Amino acid sequence: MWSDWDASSVIYHRPSGKTHFINAATAFLLEQGLEQPATVEAAARAVAEARGVVVDDELRADVGDTLLRLEELGLIERA
Numbered sequence: 001m002w003s004d005w006d007a008s009s010v011i012y013h014r015p016s017g018k019t020h021f022i023n024a025a026t027a028f029l030l031e032q033g034l035e036q037p038a039t040v041e042a043a044a045r046a047v048a049e050a051r052g053v054v055v056d057d058e059l060r061a062d063v064g065d066t067l068l069r070l071e072e073l074g075l076i077e078r079a
Contacts, residue, residue, distance in 0.1 A: 016074055026066055030075065037079050040064045 003010045009027040011020045022030070025047070032038065032046050041055075044063040048055045070076045 011075065013073070013075060018073075020073060020075070026070070029063065029066055030070065033076055040067060043067065 002012075004027070007024045009022050009024070011022060011030075012018075013020060028047065028050060029043055032043060038046070040060060040063055044055050044060045047063055048059060053059070067076065071078060
């Protein structure tokens with residue numbers, strides 16, 4: 001279950017029974033992943049395109065860290 005409020009979202013994860021508050025950037029990554037699974041590089045490109053910036057090492061690291069955390073929470077799975 002997912003609800004949006006301004007610049008943040010709330011996700012209730014049924015399998016764990018936990019509620020997670022996420023920011024807009026994390027919500028964007030989840031939405032992109034629901035549409036089509038992607039590598040860290042592809043996800044970073046999607047974020048860069050949405051922000052109108054260039055993919056750099058810092059963005060790749062941020063996206064990778066976010067995806068790893070989402071995996072740890074059980075919200076996404078590695079393919």
